[in-house]
Amino acid sequence: MRRWTWAVAIVAVLGVGVAAYMLKPVTGPARDLTLVGDVERGNYLIRVGGCVACHTNNQAGTGFLAGGRGLSTPFGTFVPPNITSDPDAGIGKWTLAQFDDAMSNGMGPQGNLYPAFPYENYTLMSDQDIVDLYAALMATEPVSTPAADSDIPFPFNIRLAMSGWKNLFFSPGRFEPDPAQSEVYNRGKYLVMGPAHCVACHSPRNALGAVDRSALLTGSPGGTGGKAPSLTRDALVEAGYDVASLAQTLEDGFTPGFDVLGGAMGEVISDGTSHWTAEDRAAVATYLLAE
Template sequence: MRHWVWMLLVAVLLGAGIAVYMLKPVQGAARDLTLAGDVTRGQYLLRLGDCITCHTDKKSGVAELGGGPGLVTPFGTFYAPNITSDPKAGIGGWTLAQFSKAISDGEGPAGHLYPAFPYENYTLMSDQDVADLYAALQQVPPVSTSAKPHEVAFPFDMRPLVAGWKNLFFTPRRYEADPSHSERWNRGRYLVEGPGHCVMCHSPRNLLGAVEKGKELTGNPAGGTGGKAPALTAERLKAEGYDVASIASALSDGFTPEFNVLGSAMGEVITDGTSFWTEADREAVGAYLLGEE
């Protein structure tokens, strides 16, 4: 009996230790929340982050940023929330500190945010970018209708479990430029891995929905409602005839080097996002993806 009692005690202690580790807060470095936001720069960041595509359900006639269409995943269907300036249905009542915590640590006023929201990428944004984006969103006309609730089955509907996911797969941090590469290459990497969140959509994911380390940008065979997201490796892009100029052009007008049209989810990203980017930013993405300076 003593043997079984000791085994049970060890199991309980081990389980408690794992629970404490898995549920501990995941927080990055503190941001400078005294920075004044620039609305104009923030409006551009709305396009860089593809916020309009994800948070606007055009087919349902939802006003811009009033809530997005369903994103179908193996864990359920997620709906991007209303992020207009409405104080109840949107984020008009949020402080910069609350907004920063959502962007940086994946935690909103009501608790942990599901990683369907790409805070894994947004955490790389600079303090000034976060302040600017917040300032722009506070100027968006309010929409009083709340977005649809997520359709997520048990146990994935238990938000505290997201803390465990974060402890396993999420490291809040800021982008650090690589001094061995050019400014253009670093800008491209920042956009691809940061606000542009190309890595999130174009990378395979494991059974728990996390990006498979070491396989970033190698394609996602289950790309959600948008279908398969192709690889964005230099090898594949070059094989399809892309150079920096043609990548920039495709992000502007949606035409590939072979004059095919990038449609479906990518077509929406181009229409609402990358077509509004500066040519320099589109070229920076091309340079980074192709490994050019």
């Protein structure tokens, strides 16, 4: 009986330890939120960050950034929310600190955010980019109609469980440029890994929906991240791309094989990359095609 008592006690202690670890907050380094936001620059970041393609439902005509179409995943259907300046239907009541917590740590006023919102990438953004983006969103036309509710079945609808997911798979931090590489290369890497979150869609994910870090940009067969082709250098070269043609495709959607990109990537181009500067499109192409 004494052995069983000790065994139960050890299991209980281990269980408490595991629970404490899995439920602990996951936060990155503090940001300088005293910076002055630039609305014009933030409007550009709305396009860089893919906000329009995700949070605008052009088919329903519900309004700019007023909520997007549902993203179907093995864990449920996630509907991108209204992120206009409306205080009730949107995020107009959010403080800069709350916005930063969502972007950098995946924590919203309602609790843990699901990684369908790519905070794993947004955490890499610079402090100035976060402040500018917030300023621009607070300056948007408010839309008072809330987005549809997400359809997330039990047990995935328990937000507290996302603390465990974060402790296993999420490491918040800021982008660190490679001093051995050019400024253009580092700008491209920042965009791909950070705000543009190309890596989130073009990489496979494991059974728990986390990006497979050992196979970044090798393509996604489907599932949580949707189906997306490989963006490795070898795959792009095989498809006929060089830096100039890849940058051109990001502007107009035409491929070297005289095809036109449609579907989700078509929306990314029409709502996002076609609005970028030529320098940013070239930077992404430079990074992806670097040897």
